[in-house]
Structure formats: C-alpha cells, structure tokens
Amino acid sequence: MRLDAYLAHRHQRWPDTANPHLFITRRTALDTSPASNPWLHRQQPLSSDLLRADRILDEVLAARGDARMICELFGLGIEAAARYTAADSRGLQ
CATH class of the missing domain: 1.20.1280 (Monooxygenase)
Known part of the structure; x- marks a missing residue:
C-alpha cells in the first residue's frame, strides 16, 4: 500500500525524528511542526x-x-x- 511505502521511506530518511505528523519535510523533520499546506498540496493534491x-x-x-x-x-x-x-x-x- 502507498501508506506503508511512505512510512518505510519516512523511517529510512528520518529514523530519529521526533515529529509526530504523518507528512514531514527536510525542515519539519528537525522539529515537531507540521508540513505546510502548500507543500502538502504539491506532494498530494487530494483533500x-x-x-x-x-x-x-x-x-x-x-x-x-x-x-x-x-x-x-x-x-x-x-x-x-x-x-x-x-x-x-x-x-x-
């Protein structure tokens, strides 16, 4: 499933992040803020x-x-x- 693939990618790329949000970026992996709405819509243009x-x-x-x-x-x-x-x-x- 796509979610499983993304979670595997997220864990591989940022194994030690403390960010609890599902979608994270290079910037948000370093803190606990959510990814921005514009980033989310570029990555996943679904509501x-x-x-x-x-x-x-x-x-x-x-x-x-x-x-x-x-x-x-x-x-x-x-x-x-x-x-x-x-x-x-x-x-x-």
Whole structure:
C-alpha cells in the first residue's frame, strides 16, 4: 500500500525524528511542526477529507467490517461507520 511505502521511506530518511505528523519535510523533520499546506498540496493534491476516507476504508478492510472498531479508531458515530462497512460489503474500495 502507498501508506506503508511512505512510512518505510519516512523511517529510512528520518529514523530519529521526533515529529509526530504523518507528512514531514527536510525542515519539519528537525522539529515537531507540521508540513505546510502548500507543500502538502504539491506532494498530494487530494483533500484531507479524501485521504481520511481512504484510510478509513483501508481499516474497514483490515478489520473485516468491524464497525465498533472503526467508531473507536476514527471517532465516528455508528451511522457513519455503517456507511463505510456497507461500502466494503458491496466491494467498493
């Protein structure tokens, strides 16, 4: 998966960074600030909502449709989690 590849790259390039943010740059690897919005949009021209939805769907697949786990992991209500698990049961990925 792309996230796994990026995390491997991030760990290889900056193994000792204390930065907790998912995306970091040469500058932000040295502190704990987030990458700038312009940098993020140049690197990944998707909205954060689309990235989050993709991450939720990936977790639904990994959790085999466990709506309760999705609720707890992402802070979703049961109705929202049910929409994601329904998409998984229809094969929408």
